[in-house]
Amino acid sequence: MKKIIIAAALLGSIFQAGAQEKKNSAIPLQYGAQYSGKRTDDAMNKWRSNRFGQFIHWGLYAIPGGVWNGKTYNYAAEFLKASANVPSATWDSLMYQFNPVKFDAKQWAKMAKKMGVKYMTITTKHHEGFCLWPSKYTDFSVAGSPYKKDILKQLVEAYNAEGIDVNFYYSVLDWHHPDWRNDIKSPQDSVAFKRYLDFAYNQLKELATNYPTVKAFWFDGTWDNSVKKNGKWTYEVEKMLKEVSPGVIVNSRLRADDYGKRHKDSNGQLMGDYESGYERRLPDPVTDTAVTRWDWEACMTIPENQWGYHKDWTVSHVKSPLELLEMLVHTTSMGGNFLLNFGPTGNGDFRKEELDIATVIGNWMGKYGDAIWNCDYAGMKKEDWGYYTKKKNSNQLNMVVFNWPSSGLLKVRTPRGMVLDKASFVDAKGNALKVEEIADNQYLIQVPVKLYTSPQVIQVDFHQGATNGKYQKAKT
Numbered sequence: 001m002k003k004i005i006i007a008a009a010l011l012g013s014i015f016q017a018g019a020q021e022k023k024n025s026a027i028p029l030q031y032g033a034q035y036s037g038k039r040t041d042d043a044m045n046k047w048r049s050n051r052f053g054q055f056i057h058w059g060l061y062a063i064p065g066g067v068w069n070g071k072t073y074n075y076a077a078e079f080l081k082a083s084a085n086v087p088s089a090t091w092d093s094l095m096y097q098f099n100p101v102k103f104d105a106k107q108w109a110k111m112a113k114k115m116g117v118k119y120m121t122i123t124t125k126h127h128e129g130f131c132l133w134p135s136k137y138t139d140f141s142v143a144g145s146p147y148k149k150d151i152l153k154q155l156v157e158a159y160n161a162e163g164i165d166v167n168f169y170y171s172v173l174d175w176h177h178p179d180w181r182n183d184i185k186s187p188q189d190s191v192a193f194k195r196y197l198d199f200a201y202n203q204l205k206e207l208a209t210n211y212p213t214v215k216a217f218w219f220d221g222t223w224d225n226s227v228k229k230n231g232k233w234t235y236e237v238e239k240m241l242k243e244v245s246p247g248v249i250v251n252s253r254l255r256a257d258d259y260g261k262r263h264k265d266s267n268g269q270l271m272g273d274y275e276s277g278y279e280r281r282l283p284d285p286v287t288d289t290a291v292t293r294w295d296w297e298a299c300m301t302i303p304e305n306q307w308g309y310h311k312d313w314t315v316s317h318v319k320s321p322l323e324l325l326e327m328l329v330h331t332t333s334m335g336g337n338f339l340l341n342f343g344p345t346g347n348g349d350f351r352k353e354e355l356d357i358a359t360v361i362g363n364w365m366g367k368y369g370d371a372i373w374n375c376d377y378a379g380m381k382k383e384d385w386g387y388y389t390k391k392k393n394s395n396q397l398n399m400v401v402f403n404w405p406s407s408g409l410l411k412v413r414t415p416r417g418m419v420l421d422k423a424s425f426v427d428a429k430g431n432a433l434k435v436e437e438i439a440d441n442q443y444l445i446q447v448p449v450k451l452y453t454s455p456q457v458i459q460v461d462f463h464q465g466a467t468n469g470k471y472q473k474a475k476t
């Protein structure tokens with residue numbers, strides 16, 4: 001009962017704010033953004049503090065792994081059905097081969113824990129329509145495979161046991177379901193697609209009900225006209241999920257408004273609880289700082305564009321651990337979450353490249369994760385040497401240095417009223433670095449000129465105050 005009261009109150013506050021917002025908006029909308037600004041409830045604060053997540057794309061596509069009838073298809077492996085033009089009946093029969101004998105949810109969760117992620121997003125159902133849980137609304141699921149068991153249940157339990165939140169990816173686009181339509185071009189299309197939307201609504205309610213510890217829903221496959229013409233359905237799904245699972249978080253990619261506008265409504269207001277348009281790209285740290293005004297998440301592949309398991313990673317550039325680490329720091333520095341993708345094989349294990357990346361990033365996070373977790377945009381101008389992050393509710397500024405100036409001098413420009421006090425390497429707290437104010441709100445921090453093999457973190461303490469207008473003596 002208590003949960004229902006809390007839910008009603010939470011919903012009331014969110015939708016009440018939205019009602020106020022709607023009054024002032026230029027275009028009256030019924031299915032647009034339900035509120036403006038960042039959510040500040042505990043669930044969203046936790047989502048925001050997580051910062052680093054593991055994306056997992058796993059389904060029948062992992063079995064062929066980008067190869068069909070002996071031919072390697074370079075496009076995204078989870079699109080092989082389309083790339084290789086595989087008849088649906090043939091593709092769907094892969095269900096009878098799904099038996100991941102190496103799958104061990106606890107082992108996956110331990111690897112994720114060591115990597116330093118605080119959340120994991122799993123594809124419950126990708127575009128192919130195969131469900132990793134025994135849904136009562138379709139036979140096209142693990143229940144119909146030799147494996148039989150509920151994969152989502154095992155993953156939720158194993159990851160939650162490691163203190164890692166679990167979020168569910170759900171593709172509205174469904175190549176398997178007979179009532180799916182890319183567009184609505186006839187009354188028959190309308191009737192069929194209504195049946196599909198009811199099916200998807202029921203599956204989502206089933207997921208939110210049966211896996212109550214799930215913290216967020218990551219929608220995808222909503223770009224077709226059929227969905228854009230059903231903004232009301234997307235609004236109702238968001239509302240239902242927040243009633244069934246109070247505090248649950250929904251990405252902008254679910255939502256279309258009354259006029260089919262996606263992500264941001266016809267008044268430019270972000271829909272859902274965070275912006276999820278950054279896919280395999282990041283906002284520019286100098287020109288795109290507007291993104292710091294709302295919550296957002298970037299999702300990233302290790303190869304150029306493979307979400308599902310692909311047998312041959314030589315077909316494109318494979319990002320190094322350092323490249324991916326810089327993306328994680330870059331994202332945190334702009335107040336976003338970074339969701340790094342892994343594509344397990346059909347047998348349920350990870351390829352060596354992924355395991356190596358998880359180890360290297362995990363080693364760095366083990367030493368410097370405090371500059372990522374619960375950190376945010378510092379509101380400072382980006383410098384060439386790297387990125388700033390700021391610990392929430394603290395006077396702790398982190399400088400994550402990737403590029404070392406041959407002078408050994410790191411330039412820092414502070415906002416008016418921010419005065420630097422002292423600085424030291426995180427793993428050499430006792431050795432204060434020289435901090436010299438060279439002009440109002442301009443400092444130089446002296447570091448030893450040496451070759452650093454990985455990005456280093458300098459922790460800077462500061463206070464709010466007025467600079468005295470003169471250049472203070474160099475502080476040591």
Ligand SMILES: C[C@@H]1O/C(=N\OC(=O)Nc2ccccc2)[C@@H](O)[C@H](O)[C@@H]1O
Pocket residue numbers: 076078220221223276277278279299307
């Ligand atoms: C995370 C990826 O998401 C996808 N598609 O992404 C998009 O639609 N991206 C997109 C679309 C519009 C705006 C911004 C990004 C899927 O097709 C792909 O297999 C993977 O699951």
